[in-house]
Every structure is written in structure tokens, then in C-alpha cells.
Amino acid sequence: MGNITLNKVVKAYGKLEVVHGIDLDIAHNEFVVLVGPSGCGKSTTLRMIAGLEDISGGEIHIANELVNDLPPRKRNISMVFQNYALYPHMSVRENLGFGLKIAKQPQNVIDQRVNEAAEILGLSSLMERTPAELSGGQRQRVAMGRAIVRHPEAFLFDEPLSNLDAKLRVQMRTEIKKLHQKVKTTVVYVTHDQVEAMTLADRIVVMKDGYIEQVGTPMEVFNHPVNTFVASFIGSPPMNLLPALIVSGAIWFDENTSIPVPSRLAPHVTEGQEVIFGLRPDDLTPEGHGIHDSGEGTFLELKIDLAELLGTETVLYTQIAGSEVQGKMFVPRDVTPGEVLKFRIALEKTHLFDAKTKKSVRIS
Amino acid sequence: MRWRAEKHTPYLLLSPAILTILFVVAVPLVFSLYTSLTPYRLTKPDSINQFIGLRNYERLLDDTKFWWAFGRTILFLTIALNLEFLLGLGIALLINRITWGQRTLRTIMMFPMMFSPILVGFQFKFIFNDNIGILNNALQSLGLTDGAIPWLVERDLAMFSIIFAEVWMSTSVFAILLLAGLFAMPKDPLEAAKVDGCTPWQVFRHITLPFIMPFAYIAMTIRSLDVARAYDIVDVMTGGGPAGRTELLWTLIARVGYDNAKMGQANAMAYVSTILSILFTWYFFTKLVAARRYMGGAA
Numbered sequence: 233m234g235n236i237t238l239n240k241v242v243k244a245y246g247k248l249e250v251v252h253g254i255d256l257d258i259a260h261n262e263f264v265v266l267v268g269p270s271g272c273g274k275s276t277t278l279r280m281i282a283g284l285e286d287i288s289g290g291e292i293h294i295a296n297e298l299v300n301d302l303p304p305r306k307r308n309i310s311m312v313f314q315n316y317a318l319y320p321h322m323s324v325r326e327n328l329g330f331g332l333k334i335a336k337q338p339q340n341v342i343d344q345r346v347n348e349a350a351e352i353l354g355l356s357s358l359m360e361r362t363p364a365e366l367s368g369g370q371r372q373r374v375a376m377g378r379a380i381v382r383h384p385e386a387f388l389f390d391e392p393l394s395n396l397d398a399k400l401r402v403q404m405r406t407e408i409k410k411l412h413q414k415v416k417t418t419v420v421y422v423t424h425d426q427v428e429a430m431t432l433a434d435r436i437v438v439m440k441d442g443y444i445e446q447v448g449t450p451m452e453v454f455n456h457p458v459n460t461f462v463a464s465f466i467g468s469p470p471m472n473l474l475p476a477l478i479v480s481g482a483i484w485f486d487e488n489t490s491i492p493v494p495s496r497l498a499p500h501v502t503e504g505q506e507v508i509f510g511l512r513p514d515d516l517t518p519e520g521h522g523i524h525d526s527g528e529g530t531f532l533e534l535k536i537d538l539a540e541l542l543g544t545e546t547v548l549y550t551q552i553a554g555s556e557v558q559g560k561m562f563v564p565r566d567v568t569p570g571e572v573l574k575f576r577i578a579l580e581k582t583h584l585f586d587a588k589t590k591k592s593v594r595i596s
Numbered sequence: 597m598r599w600r601a602e603k604h605t606p607y608l609l610l611s612p613a614i615l616t617i618l619f620v621v622a623v624p625l626v627f628s629l630y631t632s633l634t635p636y637r638l639t640k641p642d643s644i645n646q647f648i649g650l651r652n653y654e655r656l657l658d659d660t661k662f663w664w665a666f667g668r669t670i671l672f673l674t675i676a677l678n679l680e681f682l683l684g685l686g687i688a689l690l691i692n693r694i695t696w697g698q699r700t701l702r703t704i705m706m707f708p709m710m711f712s713p714i715l716v717g718f719q720f721k722f723i724f725n726d727n728i729g730i731l732n733n734a735l736q737s738l739g740l741t742d743g744a745i746p747w748l749v750e751r752d753l754a755m756f757s758i759i760f761a762e763v764w765m766s767t768s769v770f771a772i773l774l775l776a777g778l779f780a781m782p783k784d785p786l787e788a789a790k791v792d793g794c795t796p797w798q799v800f801r802h803i804t805l806p807f808i809m810p811f812a813y814i815a816m817t818i819r820s821l822d823v824a825r826a827y828d829i830v831d832v833m834t835g836g837g838p839a840g841r842t843e844l845l846w847t848l849i850a851r852v853g854y855d856n857a858k859m860g861q862a863n864a865m866a867y868v869s870t871i872l873s874i875l876f877t878w879y880f881f882t883k884l885v886a887a888r889r890y891m892g893g894a895a
Binding site: 282283284303304305309310311313315316317318319320321330331334335378382388 | 791
């Protein structure tokens with residue numbers, strides 16, 4: 233069983249602590265994505281699971297076995313690196329079979345598993361080439377092949393797509409997703425790209441500064457961010473965050489602008505509370521051009537500063553009480569800057585965070 | 597002026613280089629090749645005009661002294677290069693592991709290379725001297741031996757002593773080049789290998805060693821040329837003795853050419869030995885090219 237358990241795991245370099253006692257349970261065959269900005273400790277966490285970094289405190293269990301003091305070779309995991317980390321002096325076939333050869337598997341088993349992996353990843357015609365003769369995408373595929381031939385307890389991916397160009401990245405992302413459906417195994421995947429996290433994960437772990445901010449399914453993290461960091465990190469374009477006050481049952485931005493408190497959040501706020509109002513661009517739409525046109529809503533007249541055409545939708549830049557916000561127009565028509573449109577705010581989709589703790593009012 | 601014409605300019609600009617090569621390399625080469633076809637003796641300058649074809653080379657075929665020196669040079673080359681490679685590799689791996697003082701150590705390692713080989717020869721001649729040498733004195737003081745070990749007189753020991761001096765002087769060439777290789781090595785494949793199930797030894801054997809071999813071949817190419825023409829250390833330490841037991845090609849050639857004044861014969865020997873050098877260099881160079889292919893020009 234390839235379940236992985238992190239129990240109060242700490243990583244410190246001398247006095248500098250970079251991972252502050254994180255807890256995480258990863259189920260067998262689950263696809264978990266660690267996501268966060270650079271320096272949030274996600275790669276370090278992955279490398280501790282792999283055994284490439286010492287664990288300064290806490291415990292890591294893989295398949296119910298304590299692995300703190302086991303070298304990487306005894307953890308039965310495989311890893312795909314950002315720079316592919318192929319063995320430059322070996323052919324694709326030798327790269328794929330190297331781990332099995334080291335494990336002293338019989339040649340017929342090696343051949344069978346290598347060919348199987350090559351088949352899955354479409355590498356069969358490249359088997360005799362060396363890594364220097366492969367393109368970036370092909371190298372990435374070899375690196376994944378090298379991981380799957382060993383039938384490990386878990387795959388660890390360390391930003392595997394960040395060296396690829398945008399188009400190839402999308403393509404490989406789908407291939408990784410398909411691969412996981414074919415080869416059912418636990419996956420821990422590290423990325424700074426929230427789109428990768430959303431599309432690939434069974435569960436997303438959002439990290440920041442060595443702490444876990446939120447763990448949940450992509451929809452949970454997207455629909456119910458626990459704090460402003462998660463809210464702004466997940467989703468593209470990012471959520472609009474506006475400072476406001478709760479004044480007599482309304483969210484008050486300034487003298488001229490206020491909107492009602494959404495009914496589901498009303499029990500969680502107090503009169504006079506300083507809050508941050510969170511509104512995704514998808515939920516700020518000109519009347520008749522939204523996707524949530526039914527349900528609780530309110531209207532504001534806003535002047536358009538800029539319109540960005542994306543084809544199926546247009547991103548509209550405007551201002552609410554002097555703060556720049558982005559809205560979206562679905563099924564777009566031409567919009568000229570300066571035009572005043574009546575916007576609908578889908579209130580039931582909005583968020584309120586406490587201004588001091590930055591946490592969602594639902595939990596604080 | 598025709599000379600000012602633009603098409604002459606390249607030749608004009610190249611002429612210093614062409615002249616230098618002509619007088620420093622080409623003329624001596626052709627002249628020495630010619631003398632190897634004459635019975636030229638330094639004591640009888642007229643003999644340079646007497647052309648005898650390949651007779652000097654024919655005589656070499658039956659010259660056991662020459663072939664012994666030839667074989668001994670190959671042996672010397674093989675032992676010295678392998679020892680230097682292994683020791684250099686060990687030193688490079690150790691220095692690669694330390695976290696500070698790498699630069700200082702690298703500089704210190706170069707000290708033996710800074711001495712003239714003649715001085716190194718004198719130094720080891722003193723160390724290995726059977727009566728007053730510090731080695732025998734040390735061994736006797738420690739009670740490890742009561743007799744005087746004839747380091748430079750007994751034939752195998754003499755060969756050992758020379759190789760020791762050679763290795764002391766030149767191991768750092770390997771160490772420095774291999775260290776450069778280790779510094780240039782990407783860390784990711786090492787980690788991948790660890791995750792792939794390799795023990796530290798297997799990581800070294802399957803990943804590190806193949807990566808730094810091109811650097812070893814570069815060192816071997818340079819050093820094989822150097823060692824194949826070893827002369828100074830041997831001449832100072834043993835003079836090719838005892839009874840010609842440490843005679844290498846170039847000490848023999850110098851003896852024939854200058855002591856016996858048979859320059860024609862010596863030049864014939866020199867040409868045959870040059871072929872040896874070329875063979876070694878070519879061998880290591882092909883190894884280097886083969887090793888470089890998969891590096892994609894990384895080394």
C-alpha cells in the first residue's frame with residue numbers, strides 16, 4: 233500500500249527552519265499536488281519524502297514503514313526531476329532499465345517492463361538514442377518511463393513541466409493525468425503553477441513559507457479558500473480582494489459604494505468588523521453576460537478602464553471604490569473603454585476574510 | 597606596389613607564424629629525419645653527407661638494448677599513468693566532498709608541478725640514497741630494517757623509486773583535471789540514481805565515473821606525451837643504471853646520440869619512439885572522442 237504519512241515534519245538548515253512541522257496524510261493511489269510560490273518548502277518536503285534531504289524533526293511513513301533513516305534506495309519510490317536528470321551516457325533503453333538492472337532483475341523482466349513503459353509513453357522508436365539526441369518533451373517522457381518501470385510505492389514529481397514550453401506543458405500535463413489513470417499509484421507532485429495543481433490533483437496542498445495553508449480537493453480549495461493567500465493563489469485571473477467594513481448589514485467600501493452581506497456569510501460577521509471582500513472575476517459580470525445569473529445577486533454600475541479579448545470571454549478592468557478589479561464578460565460583445573456597464577455580483581459565490589487574521593470569516 | 601595588393605595581405609600577416617613554424621618545427625624535423633638516414637657522428641661531421649638509406653633502422657631491429665628500453669618505457673608509462681589516475685581520482689573525490697578550502701587545496705596540489713623535474717629527481721635521489729637517505733634512516737630508526745635498502749641500486753627497487761618520484765610530481769595533474777570534471781558534473785543524475793536504488797558505490801561506478809572519464813582521458817593524453825619522453829628524473833636519479841636496468845627510451849637515445857656521438861643512430865631511435873608517443877596519444881584521444889559523444893559536448 234503506497235500511502236504516505238507526514239507527522240510534524242520539520243526541515244531546518246542550521247538555525248534556519250524552512251518547513252515548520254507539517255502534517256499530511258496521502259492515501260494509496262491518491263494524486264496529491266503540493267503547490268505554492270518559490271521558497272514555500274514544497275520541493276524540500278518532496279525531497280524529504282524521497283530521502284534526498286535529511287528530516288530535521290517529525291516522522292515520515294511510506295507504506296506504513298518509518299523511513300526517516302532509510303536511504304532513498306530503500307524507500308521504493310521513484311522520482312521525476314525538473315531537469316529530467318537522465319543519465320547522459322546511457323541510451324533511452326539503458327536509462328529506463330537502469331533501476332531494474334541495479335535491483336538485479338532478470339533480463340527478460342527488464343526487457344518486458346522497459347518495453348511496456350516505452351509503449352505507454354510512445355518511446356518505442358527512440359530506444360537507442362542518447363538523451364542528448366532527444367527533445368525536451370521526449371526527455372521528460374524518458375524520465376517518467378524510468379519512474380514507472382520500477383513499479384514503486386509512489387511517484388514523486390518535482391516541477392516536471394517547468395522546463396517545457398507552454399504548449400508542450402499542456403500536452404504533457406494531460407499525459408501525466410492519463411498516465412496516472414493507467415498506472416494507478418500514489419503520486420506526490422510539486423508545482424508552482426496553480427493550473428497544473430487544479431487540473432491534476434485529487435487533492436491540493438497549498439503551501440506558503442514552510443506551512444500548509446489549506447488541504448482539499450481542487451473544488452474545495454477553489455470554492456472555499458480558507459484565507460486570502462489561498463484565495464489569491466488559486467484561480468486565474470486571481471480573485472479580487474477589496475478592503476471593506478461591515479456597516480449595518482452591508483459590505484461598505486466607501487460613501488458611495490456598498491453591497492449587501494451574502495446571506496450565507498451574514499451569521500459570521502459582526503457590525504464594524506474590518507474585512508476583505510473576495511470576488512472572483514467570473515462572478516463580476518455585466519448583466520446578461522454571466523454564468524451565475526440566477527441566485528442571490530446585487531448590481532453595481534462600473535466604468536470600464538480596459539477590455540482584454542480572449543475569444544470566448546473578455547476580461548474587463550474596472551474599479552470598485554478606487555481599487556482596480558477584474559470582471560469577465562461571457563458571450564462577449566464589443567466594449568469600449570470609458571463605457572459604463574451594469575455589473576452583477578454573484579453574491580453567493582463571494583468571500584469574506586477577516587482583515588486582521590486574513591482568514592475566512594466562516595472559520596475565524 | 598604589387599605588395600600592397602589586398603590579396604597578399606593574409607600571407608603577409610601570416611608570415612611570422614609560418615616562418616616560426618618553418619624554423620622551429622619543420623626544418624629540424626626534416627633535418628633529423630635526414631640524419632637518421634646517414635651514419636652521422638658528432639665527432640665526424642663529414643659523415644652527414646653519406647646516405648645509407650634505412651640501415652640505422654635495420655640495425656635497431658636487432659638492438660636488444662633498444663627494445664628493452666622500449667618495453668620498459670611502456671611498462672613505466674602504464675604503471676605511472678594508472679597510479680597517477682587512481683591517486684588523482686581519490687584526491688579529487690576527497691576534495692570534492694569538503695565544503696571549504698577547496699581553492700587553497702587546489703593551489704597546494706600544484707606545488708609538485710612547479711618544481712623542475714631535475715630538482716624533483718635530486719630530491720628523491722637524496723631521499724632514496726642507501727647510506728645517507730632519509731628514507732633508510734627513518735626505517736632504521738623505527739627498527740623496521742637493520743640493513744641499508746639499496747633503493748636506487750637494486751633493479752626493481754630503482755624502477756619503483758623512479759615511478760614513485762614521477763607519481764609524486766604528476767598525480768596532481770590528474771587530481772586537478774578530475775576535480776574540474778567533478779565540479780562540472782550535474783547533481784541531478786546522482787540523485788536520480790540514489791532514488792533508482794543505487795548504493796553510494798554504484799552511484800560512483802555507474803554515474804560519476806563515466807562522467808569524469810573524458811577528463812581522465814584528457815589528463816592521460818597530456819601525461820602520456822610527458823611520460824613517454826621522461827628523461828630528467830631518470831637521468832638524475834639512476835642515470836639509467838644499474839647496468840641499464842632503468843634505461844628508458846630517451847635516456848638511451850641521449851646516451852647513443854651524445855655520449856657515443858652516434859647522432860644518426862640516435863635519431864632513428866627517436867623516430868621509432870615518437871611513433872610510440874603518437875600511438876598512446878591517438879589511443880587516448882579516440883577514447884576521449886568516444887566518451888565525449890554522449891556528453892553532447894559537455895566535456
